[in-house]
Amino acid sequence: MTAPVLHGYPVSNWFNCARAAMIELGLGADYVATRAAGDDGFLANSAMGKIPWLDTGRGGLAETVAILEYLEETSGPLLLPDDVFERARVRQLFNIVQLYIELPMRSLYPAVFMGEPVDPDAATAAFAMTDRAMRALHQLCLCQPFLTGSALTMADLAAFHIFELANRVCFHLGRDGLLDRQPGFGRWLHAMQGRESTKIVLADFAPAFAEYRAARGAAFDEEAYQAQRKVHA
Ligand SMILES: N[C@@H](CCC(=O)N[C@@H](CS)C(=O)NCC(=O)O)C(=O)O
Incomplete structure (x- = not known):
């Protein structure tokens, strides 16, 4: 599976949360610096035009809760309890x-x-x-x-x-x-x-x-x- 790549900007609390999750999950601290945008290219990966978004290798994924659940299911478990x-x-x-x-x-x-x-x-x-x-x-x-x-x-x-x-x-x-x-x-x-x-x-x-x-x-x-x-x- 392709390693996921996070896109965003370190002022964003949601980007920072997703990046911290990547680090905690052992996926590294690297990211692609990206600001929120409304052009077609950006919206193709983040439909609401927001950061963060994750390049999963199968397509872009936005909304931090979805990103975190995806990372947890593909690289965890770590950030959710068993019960x-x-x-x-x-x-x-x-x-x-x-x-x-x-x-x-x-x-x-x-x-x-x-x-x-x-x-x-x-x-x-x-x-x-x-x-x-x-x-x-x-x-x-x-x-x-x-x-x-x-x-x-x-x-x-x-x-x-x-x-x-x-x-x-x-x-x-x-x-x-x-x-x-x-x-x-x-x-x-x-x-x-x-x-x-x-x-x-x-x-x-x-x-x-x-x-x-x-x-x-x-x-x-x-x-x-x-x-x-x-x-x-
Ligand atoms: N519900 C989104 C919120 C993300 C969000 O609000 N991102 C801000 C930066 S912290 C953004 O991209 N703002 C630009 C805009 O709303 O146009 C998530 O969970 O990721």
Whole structure:
């Protein structure tokens, strides 16, 4: 079988999640640098014109959850538990993080990272949803040290890379970070930060994110964010 090749850009939380999964699965850290696009060539591989997409050798595949499941089935098992109920619980967490944290925070990316004005009503609605999601995560997550137990899963990878951007949104708009009032998650964060996949992905995120902010005249202040994180550490 042809080795899968990931396409994307290291500012994208979804690309970073998929790349971390490739690394965890022993498929290497290489990728093809690609920005989202709407031309026919791009859409042939990623029908919604989004990154990441995976060249499977049998055709392009987009949507991170589909990419992760494909990688897990072809190169795992590693990122989903053996037990059917535990697997479903991982997918439950993945959906909560995707729909009720990533999407509402993404609605605020233009104001935080792309130089557009803040819409206070949109911010209120987004944070109402993330508050609800964080309550759910508090209820569902074990953090022993990973979200659903002692083994890393795809939900950990998604949550970690989504929190990376979501916490910056919170900071910029004067809110606590999503995990700041969740002491149980300290152990999880520590475990995730220590992983080789995290170190590789975040090392590439930093310069790409600086370039991205500069190109868009982002209001977001990374230095102030990092200084605040040191105080919280
Ligand atoms: N549901 C998609 C979301 C991917 C996504 O939102 N990608 C962003 C970058 S993080 C993108 O390509 N945005 C360009 C666009 O929406 O046109 C997934 O799970 O992969």
